[in-house]
Amino acid sequence: MTDQGFSADFIDTSVPHSARMYDWFLDGKDHYAADVAAAKNVMTLMPGVKDTARSNREFMHRATRYLGHAGITQFLDIGTGIPTEPNLHQIAQRITPNARVVYADNDPIVLRHAEALLLGTPEGRTAYIHADIRSPEVVLSYAQDHLDFSQPIGLSLVALMQFVTDDQGPYEIVKRLLDPLVPGSYLMLSHVTWEFDPEIWERVDTIYRAGGTPVKARSHDEVTRFFDGLELCDPGVILSTHWHPDDEIRVREEQPLYVGVARKS
Template identity: 40%
Template structure:
């Protein structure tokens, strides 16, 4: 099946917007469809900084991966990875060390399909079709068990995903399950959208996304910090994403609507 030349996995209803594809559109990617673009336009109408927020999340992901590599980590588990656009984990990690291993996890069929296409011929990266809210299913996946060595530190990435997880699924418990499986020395990177600074605009974003496959749940600072319970935050702690280890020489950095941090399992 295809839409305007785009290959679509069987059974995927492209009329239902997906967060992965809306995010791809905000990042300037091409793996999105009319329904996704319509939601993206609604987001931009109420949050004109939407593209900058998406770019900020992606930039944090890149910096977090680079930081983890400086700490000796060479294997990564990226939860809710979305569609592999420029600057994804395997590109950043394997540019620094071709031996780095990466497992992407997403439940969006289109994101998984595109990931498989882009990772063809890469023996050190794979994608698992699974729901990050079911840690046991993710962690016992044959691909995860084959690709990652749980006797050595792992870089766990949960970037821009938990604002799609409702409270009734207990986000803190989900993080705790992954934390328990990680060996000591592992690092966890997490970012999360918030309504702390622009409550009206973010309420409008929630409204724009409520009928999509992935409604959004913004959380205040204290709740984002609580997701790191049981881990040791590295400096500067949980901060606005652009303020976390900014690129050298960057000045006059403006905070945005994303909280981000990296923490170590001791």
């Protein structure tokens, strides 16, 4: 079963967008000249940024499998990005065919391609809302129509919170998203860090800010703070390539990306 919420806004192809830049980093096809130019500027500063993006995606795959094997059959994925197979619902539904997934993103081009996010198993359910994490109540209201909030949910915030600046209350937003989730729910989160090369991040931020989406890299302690009040799963908040590596991992070199999974008790 599928469902889609809201309508697409006008896509301004003259301005780079973080989701379309991420698509380019992943060698996708849904981006425009402005996105490519901005992404190449980032790659000049961070030559390994494509591997960072791939490592982030691989973490999402492993973390989803981890939660699926832990019994999670419902997911709320915010900051979904342009569909890139396998998507979260495909991984979850391989483990549990009737798994339910709600996706949310604020890029109109993601909405344009949302049909790719809605092709799940006949037994499962996928839904999509065009919304922004800075309006968590909107996302939660929609998700409550499609997920059973009396049962555990896996909240996925993968490569998202770096686009919520300190003045926008990132920790408060995550808390508001977690508050209605019952014990036994999980948070899976990844976040870029400046700790590998502090000097470049101001220039990276300038590139993203030109597209209207500032980027805020954070330290290990700052990323760990997103998990306050939760039980961190082993091995804790760690570099992406060290989090439960398996035979499917392609990027093995350390990346400036902290990841973690934690359980609400």
